[in-house]
Amino acid sequence: KYLECTCIPLYVENPNVTHYIKAPLEEVSILRSIIRKLNSDTLLPIAFSEQMFFTCISAFSEQTGFLSLLVKSINSLVMKIRCIIYSQPSRIWKMKDIGQYLYMSESSIKRKLYEENTSFSQILLDVRMQHARRLMISELSINKLATRCGYSSTSYFISTFRQYFGITPMEMKKNMINIS
Numbered sequence: 001k002y003l004e005c006t007c008i009p010l011y012v013e014n015p016n017v018t019h020y021i022k023a024p025l026e027e028v029s030i031l032r033s034i035i036r037k038l039n040s041d042t043l044l045p046i047a048f049s050e051q052m053f054f055t056c057i058s059a060f061s062e063q064t065g066f067l068s069l070l071v072k073s074i075n076s077l078v079m080k081i082r083c084i085i086y087s088q089p090s091r092i093w094k095m096k097d098i099g100q101y102l103y104m105s106e107s108s109i110k111r112k113l114y115e116e117n118t119s120f121s122q123i124l125l126d127v128r129m130q131h132a133r134r135l136m137i138s139e140l141s142i143n144k145l146a147t148r149c150g151y152s153s154t155s156y157f158i159s160t161f162r163q164y165f166g167i168t169p170m171e172m173k174k175n176m177i178n179i180s
Helices: 028-039 046-060 066-073 077-087 095-102 106-115 120-135 142-148 154-165 169-179
Strands: none
Touching: 077 095, 077 106, 077 120, 095 106, 106 120, 120 142, 120 154, 142 154, 142 169, 154 169
């Protein structure tokens, strides 16, 4: 039932979301099959793949060794880094931190990301902005939302958000309320 949730991290209090009971994962093969499906060449809608991926992270993130298992199961370095950042989106991430998780040097990370046509800063921005978009349905103020997405300056967050999405966080919040 938890996997049907809209992928809102557990620390967000949202009265409109049904509460789900979490139980320990007895059969790791379920998780492995989900990860295999996400890594397969089958063309799944990107939004579905991302939602399943982040749902897995939020559903099992408290399990000891989960992040390590997940990172080992993912083929793409970009997805590994996204997974690590999403596990703590409010943290101030540096490439050195990612290197410690992956047991890789910063230069190796840069080189492999270059081969995948992206950069660490782009991945960090993408994860933070997608996390911000998910948090929009919560009752959080823009200031708290910025903090939860790893920004110490609300004005910088608003500016970055506008540049990324083309609208301000308040405009997106209003649009989401009007859609509901």
